Amino acid sequence: MTLVLSVVVYVVCGLTALLALYYAARDLAADLVLLGACALSLLVWFTEGAALALRDLGGGAVDDPVTLYGYLLTGLVLPIGAGWAALFERTRWGSLVVAAAAITMVVLNLRLPQIWAGGFA
Amino acid sequence: MSVRSARAARGERRVQGPTALLVFVYGLFALSATARSLVQILRELDRAPVAYLLSLLAALTYIAVTVVLLRRGPGSRAALTVVLVELVGVLTVGTLTVLDPALFPDATVWSGYGIGYGLVPLLLPIVALALILRSRRRVARGTLR
Numbered sequence: 001m002t003l004v005l006s007v008v009v010y011v012v013c014g015l016t017a018l019l020a021l022y023y024a025a026r027d028l029a030a031d032l033v034l035l036g037a038c039a040l041s042l043l044v045w046f047t048e049g050a051a052l053a054l055r056d057l058g059g060g061a062v063d064d065p066v067t068l069y070g071y072l073l074t075g076l077v078l079p080i081g082a083g084w085a086a087l088f089e090r091t092r093w094g095s096l097v098v099a100a101a102a103i104t105m106v107v108l109n110l111r112l113p114q115i116w117a118g119g120f121a
Numbered sequence: 122m123s124v125r126s127a128r129a130a131r132g133e134r135r136v137q138g139p140t141a142l143l144v145f146v147y148g149l150f151a152l153s154a155t156a157r158s159l160v161q162i163l164r165e166l167d168r169a170p171v172a173y174l175l176s177l178l179a180a181l182t183y184i185a186v187t188v189v190l191l192r193r194g195p196g197s198r199a200a201l202t203v204v205l206v207e208l209v210g211v212l213t214v215g216t217l218t219v220l221d222p223a224l225f226p227d228a229t230v231w232s233g234y235g236i237g238y239g240l241v242p243l244l245l246p247i248v249a250l251a252l253i254l255r256s257r258r259r260v261a262r263g264t265l266r
């Protein structure tokens with residue numbers, strides 16, 4: 001389950017990053033499509049995080065819970081902050097903020113199985 | 122009316138365009154570096170005191186740059202100062218980790234010029250410096266507040 005969710009996070013965040021980079025290259029400000037993609041990233045990240053937390057509460061043995069939950073929380077803050085920035089900065093630079101957030105979420109997602117391999121087994 | 126509120130009344134913002142992206146990335150690094158160094162220091166400072174304290178220094182630098190960019194803007198002298206401090210920090214720590222790895226049993230944010238973070242810690246102050254110098258030239262010419 002978590003493994004599938006992890007793949008979904010890669011796909012959604014990866015596509016959001018590509019879309020945001022396209023917007024920036026075309027000198028477009030974030031519109032409802034890009035903001036929607038950003039919100040979708042938040043949603044899939046939240047779902048993955050909730051699934052991992054449930055697994056932890058259900059008797060999983062996380063080696064380093066502080067780091068795990070720190071990463072999960074950072075992944076939640078990123079799309080919220082980026083969406084907010086894209087609303088205020090209505091130029092290509094706001095779109096680039098969304099790209100930066102989505103790329104960072106992909107990197108964070110890469111690190112999750114290194115922090116708690118058991119969570120994805 | 123203060124300069125700040127006068128600007129707000131005219132609908133102008135100090136943080137706009139590329140600076141908005143810069144503030145976002147600096148804010149992200151401030152958050153993650155602070156969390157990381159506090160966890161390391163509270164958990165096991167004895168293991169690598171130099172590395173962990175330098176991580177904390179890096180975290181404080183990122184907080185300072187974020188706050189200064191937000192409050193004073195990229196054209197300010199304070200922005201130039203904190204980014205230069207950051208650049209010196211990443212170059213010094215990066216060089217130290219290459220020359221004397223024994224000093225660092227565990228990695229810092231600035232180890233190997235930030236290689237663990239895709240060299241972003243090295244690129245960040247250089248990009249920021251370019252933006253700051255551009256802003257300062259505009260301020261001098263009077264084309265930007």
